[in-house]
Amino acid sequence: MKIVESDVSSADIPRISIQFARIDANVVLIVRVRSVGRNARVRIGGGLRFACGARFVTGAILSLRRTRIREVRMSERSPGTSAVFPASAAVTPIRMPKWGLSMEEGKVTHWYKSVGYSFTEGEDLVEIETTKINNVYESPVSGVLRRIVATVGETVPVGGLIAISSGPDVSDREVDAFVSAFQESFTPESELETDNVALVRSRIRAGTYELEIGAAGEGDAIVLIHGFASSSRSWDLNVPALTRRGRAITIDLPGHGASSKDVRSSLSDLVDSVAAAVDMVAAGGTHLVGHSLGGAVALQVALVHPDRFRSLTLIAPAGLPGSIVNRDFLDGIVEGQRARDLRPWLEMLFNDATLASQEMVDDMVRYKRIDGVEESLSVIRDLLVADGTFNGLTNRLATLPPTLIVLGDNDRIVGRPAMASLPTSWRVVTLDGAGHLPHVERASEFNELLTSFLDENA
Known part of the structure; x- marks a missing residue:
């Protein structure tokens, strides 16, 4: 697997577009964005899966809560310009959710699914304990649990990687590379300048x-x-x-x-x-x-x-x-x-x-x-x-x-x-x-x- 990295910084440009003429299915594109205006959008084309800052992205639209960008869009055009690959071929991260304004980390107390089992969006996936409450995290996507990154008893910062979902055509080697790239680029929310909601x-x-x-x-x-x-x-x-x-x-x-x-x-x-x-x-x-x-x-x-x-x-x-x-x-x-x-x-x-x-x-x-x-x-x-x-x-x-x-x-x-x-x-x-x-x-x-x-x- 090849990892392509790019750094982008702009305070004023309302839209940043990154285009790759040819990217095959074994490329992970990591884009780090800093100091981008509140209304900016980043469009990234030609990649099977990619990350913006510390957030790995699959699919067409995803709201970013860890940067100043409100959303990431991938246009649905043909490969070679701005391609969207089917979700079944993608690696999807499952991240520690943020429950409440003051939550900084969570502790995994129980997994409802084992590696290899499928789940649907909204299904109970993992139980998480915070200083305020214990709660069940419902899966944000449908898929197959390929890797449990955070085992029972482990404490993970908000936004940190706790599991991986992917299609059957993604190899263990690709999953390993994905996890490695994520952990390498991840910065806890407490260390970032963010747009987090605060009353x-x-x-x-x-x-x-x-x-x-x-x-x-x-x-x-x-x-x-x-x-x-x-x-x-x-x-x-x-x-x-x-x-x-x-x-x-x-x-x-x-x-x-x-x-x-x-x-x-x-x-x-x-x-x-x-x-x-x-x-x-x-x-x-x-x-x-x-x-x-x-x-x-x-x-x-x-x-x-x-x-x-x-x-x-x-x-x-x-x-x-x-x-x-x-x-x-x-x-x-x-x-x-x-x-x-x-x-x-x-x-x-x-x-x-x-x-x-x-x-x-x-x-x-x-x-x-x-x-x-x-x-x-x-x-x-x-x-x-x-x-x-x-x-x-x-x-x-x-x-x-x-x-x-x-x-x-x-x-x-x-x-x-x-x-x-x-x-x-x-x-x-x-x-x-x-x-x-x-x-x-x-x-x-x-x-x-x-x-x-x-x-x-x-």
């Missing part, structure tokens, strides 16, 4: 509370409101995907995250504070997304200001007619002080209890020790379970903007709403293999579902 945080005075706001991306505002005893960090697996669609804005509810911890009154105060925050940070048409308690707050905000929002997405929401919040769970979170007290309740959030990582438990313990947190959570708990808090909504739901409900099929925290009471125009989707956190447990599927819904209501 810009600020504090604002909204109503009677000071709220922590995070924002990233450009375009239509997508406001995200987290659940009970949580924070804006709960959206870490979703923000990167949403910033490719618009401007993601997170709000820490009063009593939560970095917002003020002095909740002493009614749910309507929380609603008024969020509504004021939305007016301050989200101009124009806005998409509103809420989870659990955040779903109840988002619902109330949208009912008061239905013309303010282009769409409403409620994830495992409290507050809908017929839904009942698990009082034991709320009491367990409010009253728990130590890790061993809180872990069973955090495990209840998931369909797979092992996804509740030790760091998640430790974070909750630290949060509970902040002055004012326990008192604020107690007030909010009582508001959530108070009789009449959410009664009388059925006749008002039809006034809301286009609405998507996303549920987990094994949610033990909030019961399913009374489906007959929901407007027939609402879309209700249940994600299999998810508990009360479908946007976390089934993040890829959820992100695709939500971005599609946002596009329909742009």
Whole structure:
């Protein structure tokens, strides 16, 4: 196998084209790109498979997250100009995914496939442990597992090579050369100048509370409101995907995250504070997304200001007619002080209890020790379970903007709403293999579902 390398650098040229008159099937083209403008594209022709920076590429279009380039395109013309070879003839890397804004590495804990076995796109491929969560990585492609590069117990940086898929006509020698070239050229994300998504945080005075706001991306505002005893960090697996669609804005509810911890009154105060925050940070048409308690707050905000929002997405929401919040769970979170007290309740959030990582438990313990947190959570708990808090909504739901409900099929925290009471125009989707956190447990599927819904209501 021959390896052709090329270095490209340009800050201003909107398109860089690299053409090879003749490249046979035994050439790997490696192109390193640095300091390329945000809107630049690189078109590479004539190669069977190639790499851009540290990312090996096969197929027609691939988004690059490790450089300043948004995408790589290969035109579908005849060999000798810009050829695309069939995927069955290509070597495809399986890389350590990035789950969340702060993830830098992951540890392989289980492979669901052995070398030589085939898999389809979206099928469970490998289980990965991070400091935040344990999760299953669904295969990004269909193929045959030719090489496991990262064995069980091995920790790999984000973007690092964990496995190889290829067609049967690719020899072991070619796979070896591919792996060698990848590892030689790979630079961990932490050592690169990248365009990684990072929330810009600020504090604002909204109503009677000071709220922590995070924002990233450009375009239509997508406001995200987290659940009970949580924070804006709960959206870490979703923000990167949403910033490719618009401007993601997170709000820490009063009593939560970095917002003020002095909740002493009614749910309507929380609603008024969020509504004021939305007016301050989200101009124009806005998409509103809420989870659990955040779903109840988002619902109330949208009912008061239905013309303010282009769409409403409620994830495992409290507050809908017929839904009942698990009082034991709320009491367990409010009253728990130590890790061993809180872990069973955090495990209840998931369909797979092992996804509740030790760091998640430790974070909750630290949060509970902040002055004012326990008192604020107690007030909010009582508001959530108070009789009449959410009664009388059925006749008002039809006034809301286009609405998507996303549920987990094994949610033990909030019961399913009374489906007959929901407007027939609402879309209700249940994600299999998810508990009360479908946007976390089934993040890829959820992100695709939500971005599609946002596009329909742009």
